[in-house]
Amino acid sequence: xxxxxxxxxxxxxxxxxxxxxxxxxxxxxIRTALKKxxxxxxxxxxxxxxxxxxxxxxxxxxxxxxxxxxNTFPRMESxxxxxxxxxxxxxxxxxxxxxxxxxxxEMAADKIKPASRSxxxxxxxxPGDSNFLL
Numbered sequence: 001x002x003x004x005x006x007x008x009x010x011x012x013x014x015x016x017x018x019x020x021x022x023x024x025x026x027x028x029x030i031r032t033a034l035k036k037x038x039x040x041x042x043x044x045x046x047x048x049x050x051x052x053x054x055x056x057x058x059x060x061x062x063x064x065x066x067x068x069x070x071n072t073f074p075r076m077e078s079x080x081x082x083x084x085x086x087x088x089x090x091x092x093x094x095x096x097x098x099x100x101x102x103x104x105x106e107m108a109a110d111k112i113k114p115a116s117r118s119x120x121x122x123x124x125x126x127p128g129d130s131n132f133l134l
Contacts, residue, residue, distance in 0.1 A: 062119065063119070066120055
């Protein structure tokens with residue numbers, strides 16, 4: 001194998017030790033990169049881990065669906081200390097479990113996979129600018 005480094009806009013041949021030391025890599029890292037090299041000279045993208053774009057878009061759609069569902073319920077101001085709080089309250093017969101079950105029913109009717117209970121609860125607790133209390 002021939003090791004070269006760019007020096008003054010030219011490629012100069014160097015020994016293996018200098019090549020590895022200059023780049024701060026190991027011989028194994030070089031071998032791995034060469035194995036992943038494609039015919040056009042590009043290195044193949046890493047295929048492990050990470051979230052795919054389709055999953056991110058799906059999560060954003062689910063989040064928006066949950067927000068839309070929560071916003072369909074009427075809210076009331078507190079009749080105590082209105083001047084001191086911006087909290088909004090739901091009707092006494094509503095709670096996160098009831099609301100989630102209603103959301104699941106709506107999603108099932110539309111044949112859409114519903115969001116998880118934990119995602120619904122997280123969005124319910126922190127739905128943006130509004131402050132919900134039961």
